Amino acid sequence: MESDLSWEQNTLINELIQGMEVARKLKADLKTPYSVDTREMLVQRILSSYEKALQILNASASMSRTTSPTTVTSLPESTISLDGNPTGDGIYGAIKSDKEIKHDSKKRKTMTKWMDQIRVSSENGLEGSHEDGYNWRKYGQKDILGAKYPRSYYRCTFRNTQGCWATKQVQRSDEDPTIFDITYRGKHTCSQGSNASLLPKSPEEQEKPRSHNSNIHHAKQPQESLTMLRNNLTVKTDNLGNEEIPYSFTFPSTSFGCMTQENQSLLPLAVDNDPFLSSLFQTHLLSSTIPESNYFPSPSFQMNEFDWVYNMPHSESDITEIISTNTSVTNSPIPEFNFPLDPVEINPNFPFNSPGFFS
DNA sequence: TAGATTTGACCATC
């Protein structure tokens, strides 16, 4: 197994390459009659990639330091916090006795842990989804010292039935209430582990202000969901702060919106022919033009990259496979960033600072 | 009535 640094380096490289790829798309896009919105989304993706790359560097730097937490940067926290063994929590896959359960907190520190951030747009609303394809059940909320907002605790719905010990904590950022820091712990060992993120949600369900029961959804359109997942790394945050933000928050427990045939048919042909632009366009189309339908719980995609890599394997063989293929160039922990590294060449003269580039 | 959320209490860790 590779070292953590290598794993992060791969992630970092992929992020940078992702930025490059999007930049190239945008460059090509400048010669086409594509909409400003599409270009805007490309720019957003570029920014996202570089932001993630910087955060990865940040995380690496933080982990390499053993000094006080005052060295932490101004970000709420590194978006990646690994314990060094992405697959090293196999003990949590087994169903435990009551006695073992009671002592789980002792093992807390040994569980795989990673963090992500989600920015919630007003389009989706705070009561909208922050779903990651898994079914979470809230089991606690606590005021945290020094934090303006309470922290919510979620665990996998299938904890009892399938012995899935994945948990997550959701903490709204003090600095930016539109950002939620999410800490995942443990790997999903439930049946969702393999198809999470591919779980669509009907528009009807999406329109519900909050779901209470029956949050189990089955993948009906995995391809669409995959496409969405691949491209939903960022969320437009225009008009943020225009709404009163409730102090307490609760994310509904499940899953992704689904792309409808009608929506897909709206894609311009040129965009449709480009898988990348196509999915990108779909993302933007849904998130910006029909907010009422709330088809897209976009934040969930933004958070899901690490969730995916850790949680997707749901058996020991899957884990082994990930470990054994970790040296592959297509082993990005962010599945949507999987593409060969070889042909990439970075052009330092790319005009990022050109006037109007970030229009 | 089943399943989810709320919330006070308990426990482990630092």
Place this chain on the structure above:
DNA sequence: GATGGTCAAATCTA
């Protein structure tokens, strides 16, 4: 002892 994480009874909702 302070704090964070979890439990579990009470409550809510479809």
